[in-house]
Amino acid sequence: MKPFFLIVVYLGAVTLPLILSAAVGGPPREWHQELASGLGILAFSMILMEFILSGRFKAISNGVGMDVTMRFHQIMARMALVFALVHPFLYQETPSGGPRPWDPTRELTLTTDFSAILSGIGAFLLLPSLVILAIGRTQLDYKYETWRLMHGVGALLIALLLLNHTIYGGRYGSEPVMTWVWLAMTGVAVGSLLMVYLWVPLQQKARAWRVVSVNQLTPKQWELSVEPEGHGGLDYKAGQFLWLNVGHSPFSLKENPFSICSAPAEGPRVSFMIKELGDFTRTVGQIESGTLAYLDGPYGNLSVDGRAEPGVALIAGGVGLAPLLGILRQMRATNDPRKVRLIYGNRVIDQIAYREELGTEDVVYVLSEPPDNWEGEFGFIDGALIDRVFSEEEFSEWVFVMCGPAPMMDVVEDHLIKRGTPSHHILSERFSYD
Amino acid sequence: MTNPIKRASLRRRVSWIVWAVNIALFATLLVFVLR
Numbered sequence: 185m186k187p188f189f190l191i192v193v194y195l196g197a198v199t200l201p202l203i204l205s206a207a208v209g210g211p212p213r214e215w216h217q218e219l220a221s222g223l224g225i226l227a228f229s230m231i232l233m234e235f236i237l238s239g240r241f242k243a244i245s246n247g248v249g250m251d252v253t254m255r256f257h258q259i260m261a262r263m264a265l266v267f268a269l270v271h272p273f274l275y276q277e278t279p280s281g282g283p284r285p286w287d288p289t290r291e292l293t294l295t296t297d298f299s300a301i302l303s304g305i306g307a308f309l310l311l312p313s314l315v316i317l318a319i320g321r322t323q324l325d326y327k328y329e330t331w332r333l334m335h336g337v338g339a340l341l342i343a344l345l346l347l348n349h350t351i352y353g354g355r356y357g358s359e360p361v362m363t364w365v366w367l368a369m370t371g372v373a374v375g376s377l378l379m380v381y382l383w384v385p386l387q388q389k390a391r392a393w394r395v396v397s398v399n400q401l402t403p404k405q406w407e408l409s410v411e412p413e414g415h416g417g418l419d420y421k422a423g424q425f426l427w428l429n430v431g432h433s434p435f436s437l438k439e440n441p442f443s444i445c446s447a448p449a450e451g452p453r454v455s456f457m458i459k460e461l462g463d464f465t466r467t468v469g470q471i472e473s474g475t476l477a478y479l480d481g482p483y484g485n486l487s488v489d490g491r492a493e494p495g496v497a498l499i500a501g502g503v504g505l506a507p508l509l510g511i512l513r514q515m516r517a518t519n520d521p522r523k524v525r526l527i528y529g530n531r532v533i534d535q536i537a538y539r540e541e542l543g544t545e546d547v548v549y550v551l552s553e554p555p556d557n558w559e560g561e562f563g564f565i566d567g568a569l570i571d572r573v574f575s576e577e578e579f580s581e582w583v584f585v586m587c588g589p590a591p592m593m594d595v596v597e598d599h600l601i602k603r604g605t606p607s608h609h610i611l612s613e614r615f616s617y618d
Numbered sequence: 619m620t621n622p623i624k625r626a627s628l629r630r631r632v633s634w635i636v637w638a639v640n641i642a643l644f645a646t647l648l649v650f651v652l653r
């Protein structure tokens with residue numbers, strides 16, 4: 185789906201409870217009390233939408249990109265946190281107590297119903313913990329699946345506490361129409377969790393894959409290939425990625441995102457280029473052929489399919505080669521008439537993967553620590569190097585696709601913009617979102 | 619030095635969405651508070 189449409193849908197969903205509250209919720213109170221309720225209402229609807237922005241819905245992440253989806257999820261979570269934390273303090277000096285006969289629309293008093301306040305306090309304490317644990321995830325060194333479980337369960341708990349707090353504690357939430365709206369929105373949010381953790385695994389179970397080869401490419405990089413087990417395979421575009429689960433139940437949280445380095449034109453076999461970095465990747469070499477695997481995907485919008493530019497520039501750093509190799513393989517397999525050139529950077533010569541397959545035509549190898557006899561480019565992938573590889577005409581006409589370490593992507597993106605490459609000709613997808 | 623706002627980086631792609639969404643959210647909130 186198009187980004188503009190997605191943003192309008194997001195805004196509609198987030199502001200719907202606020203607009204409806206104004207329509208059905210009785211006469212307005214003083215501005216600070218209305219601001220307090222308004223912030224609380226917005227915070228809750230933003231938190232519920234966070235479930236949908238979790239990155240596992242292709243209509244969203246394939247529309248705007250997984251990195252944009254996740255970064256937006258993170259930023260909106262922080263905003264919702266601020267709204268939620270500020271909102272109770274703005275009720276200051278409002279008289280509180282139980283229902284008053286002379287105040288049927290609760291224009292003058294706040295509720296002090298203990299359970300409704302308690303659920304609000306519970307969410308008030310849990311929400312910052314959830315956000316802080318998410319921001320500090322890499323530093324805290326949790327196992328990825330442990331963190332995911334904590335994040336999912338924590339978010340579910342917060343949503344249920346907030347539902348109770350809003351319906352029983354809120355002036356607007358207690359209106360029958362609003363109660364139904366909040367129940368429906370919370371239902372969609374919880375349903376999205378069920379979909380990710382139950383429905384998708386059930387579908388995966390019916391479409392299993394089997395590991396057919398695990399090849400060592402370089403001392404720390406492997407190629408793992410899987411083939412469909414009695415089904416037609418995966419409908420994907422070269423350059424996309426998916427969540428791979430090898431050797432565990434489809435309901436297990438032990439799955440990791442990897443770029444696909446094979447090309448759809450080459451057949452149903454799907455291959456991944458994997459670098460030893462974390463818990464799972466360090467054990468790739470021990471995976472045996474025949475092991476069952478499950479795939480969730482494809483995700484991402486790093487694709488040159490159907491684009492009109494006359495040439496495709498691929499700029500890869502290290503294992504960032506994976507999606508670009510997929511694109512290159514697809515172009516070669518389909519005799520794509522567009523020109524293509526790949527810049528492939530590594531630190532040392534032993535880290536260059538697929539050297540034989542890539543060949544030397546239209547491929548520029550770069551090493552930051554070259555051996556004495558190295559005749560190729562050396563140093564980092566920077567502006568000067570890119571200027572040597574591409575002409576002025578290519579800068580303005582080609583599409584540039586890049587994947588690699590964030591500093592490399594920053595340098596390349598800056599330089600391309602400086603050379604006049606339109607930003608819609610620059611495709612990149614990052615796998616760290618901060 | 620390239621103007622950082624012109625970068626086609628993740629930050630740039632997200633920032634215009636965040637700006638658009640925030641302006642709309644705060645405008646709705648303002649209408650709600652001052653109605």
